[in-house]
Amino acid sequence: MNVLVLLAIILFALMIWIGGKKGARSFLSLFLNFGVILVSVFFMMDPNADPIIITLIACTVISCINLFYINEVNSKTVTAFISTLITVTILLFFIYIVTKKAMIQGFGEEEMDEISVIFSLYPGLDFVKISAAVIIMSTIGAVTDIAISITSPMQEIFNQHPSIKKKELFTSGLSIGKDILGSNTNTLFFAFIGGYMALLIWYKDLSYSFGDIVNSKIFSAEMIxxxxxxxxxxxxxxIASLINAHYLIKIRDKKK
Structure with missing residues (x-):
């Protein structure tokens, strides 16, 4: 049996065993998200297409899959979805400016020999926008995860203390966020760097100094x-704490 199929079966079995129906939906969401990214890449290959717009649409669809398809439509997922869209929009334009200033778009000199043999180096694509799209696609999963991790316990706090004030509920959301901020940031760091361990070994074989490594385009792009x-x-x-606190208090006041 193919190793990939075997690993997929093991993952599916574990997710069903631990998560039940939600685990099954989580497993299927992997393929749905992959399909969204694949379609986005095909659209970005068109020189007339705007990668920023495509990325915003793709992130919206991915957020819907990760939040509404897996966790169903409720107050927690709705506020998490709104928070995700606001964060992604702000982050996307910020990343576009950073990418343009840092000039990390395009290919590094380590990639030029292999790429120039196979591909045209003048495909007519806006590599600044594509680089920004790649970075935001790498973060969308973490952003949606943090958003639902904030709104879900805030909902439980509100259910246990219905008379809680808006400021207190917002502060509770921030306290929850402080507890998960450090661990998630480190998770992203090791996830990205772990995938580039082979690159660091290659740098050693090329006798790169520390300064060469830090100033290389590939390494800079990864750190950015x-x-x-x-x-x-x-x-x-x-953002999630503020939106969720406002939403829950507004619903409570309407019921009164």
Whole structure:
């Protein structure tokens, strides 16, 4: 049996065993998200298409899958969805400016020999926008995860203390966010760097100095991705806390 199929079966079995129906939906969401990314790449290959707009649409669809398809439509997922869209929009334009200033778009000199043999180096694509799209696609999962991780316990706090004030509920959301901020930032760091361990070994074989490594385009792009992902995680915490607190208190006041 193919190793990939075997691993997929093991993952599916574990997710069903632990998560039940929600685990099954989570497993299917992996393929749905992959399909969204694949379609987005095909659209970005058109020189007349705007990668920023495509990325915003793709992130919206991915957020719907991760929040509404897996966790169903409720107050927690709705506020998490709104918080995710606001954060992604802010982060996307910030990343676009950073990518343009840092000039990390395009290919590094380590990639030129292999790519120039196979591909045209003048495809007519806006690599600044594509680089921004790649970074935001790398962070969308973490942003949605943090958003629902904030709104869900806030909902429980509100259910246990219906008379809680808006400021107190907002402060509770921030406290929850502080507890998960550090662990998620480190998770992203090791996830990205772990995938580039082979690159670091290659740098050693090329006898790169520390300065060469830090100033290389590939390494800089990876570190900027990590920093931007961390900024996105930090940014979504107060946004999700504020929106969810406002929403829950507004619903309570309407019922009264």
């Amino acid at each position: 991705t990590i920093f931007c992902a961390g900024i996105g995680i930090a940014l979504v915490i107060p």
